[in-house]
Amino acid sequence: MAAKLMKAVQYFGYGGGAAALKIGGALAEYVVAKENLTVARPPEILEIDGAGLPLAALTAHVALTHANIHLDRSSERKNILITAASGGVGHYAVQLAKLGNTHVTATCGARNLDLVKDLGADEVLDYKTLEGASLKSPSWKKYDSVVHCATGIPWATFKPNLSETGKVIDLTPGPFTFMTFAMQKLMLSKQQLVPVILSPKTENFEYVVNLAKERKLKTIVDSTYSLSEVSDAWTRIISGHATGKIIIEV
Structure with missing residues (x-):
């Protein structure tokens, strides 16, 4: 799965894989997302941990x-x-x-x-x-x-x-x-x-977010990269040796 991006705001969303074919997807500082593709981020979940939840x-x-x-x-x-x-x-x-x-x-x-x-x-x-x-x-x-x-x-x-x-x-x-x-x-x-071609529903997203909030699901972070280091992040992804998620910080 591609590196996931999450802005330090109150909501995060998903879009990638099969979903990206329909709605587009990219690494950017700002994105526009449909409301049904977003879920409120509880304060109990740190940005870096929550960033891995969609789509993995x-x-x-x-x-x-x-x-x-x-x-x-x-x-x-x-x-x-x-x-x-x-x-x-x-x-x-x-x-x-x-x-x-x-x-x-x-x-x-x-x-x-x-x-x-x-x-x-x-x-x-x-x-x-x-x-x-x-x-x-x-x-x-x-x-x-x-x-x-x-x-x-x-x-x-x-x-x-x-x-x-x-x-x-x-x-x-x-x-x-x-x-x-x-x-x-x-x-x-x-x-x-x-x-399996992923076509998740909002309730799926809410379910895993609640599990993370309750500390029943944790994100293992392999490494973090800045937006200017995206090419290095992709090199790490393609290597096939990442442990957990690779996160892009903005």
Whole structure:
């Protein structure tokens, strides 16, 4: 996800990914936003922490909704895998998933194993090891759902690790994802690769903001850059090694 911008004012909003295709998006000191794309910032949330919530926390929340995870713990216990769990979306997904009745297995780089564990993951895999690359749960659990925040992992790697009706919620879908999804629908497959194009509602945004206000959801900040250092921020993003969010300050 791109770096997020939030002005030190009473409101912040979201716009990026699929939403940006419809309403536009840029890094700027001032922006005009529709009222239904903004939520009042509670004073309990610092600007730098709140800046990460759109769109990353929203994306994580929508993904867990697709995975049928009820964050009030009202659903039956489920096993869930979160890939790239130390990234912008992933670190929120781990925290949100643990609000539900879940056993969370997560993947990340070796330097972030302890961080992801501290965020609540029950099991953490180093994706560069053979065990991590195979995505197998150390406790041999089959996943009911996967919140897939990474790229480059083939369906064949996920399939043997899924439960009979397991779903992979793909947050970075490409043409292959959509073709696979269509074929699985035609074949009435119980296991599915599900592409997600984010189209959040204001109530989704209000929900994650309230969680942050109640200290149930925190933002991990990788680094901050000034508006004049945007090119350096993008270099950091593209490197794929950021932990949590990269923030632009104005």
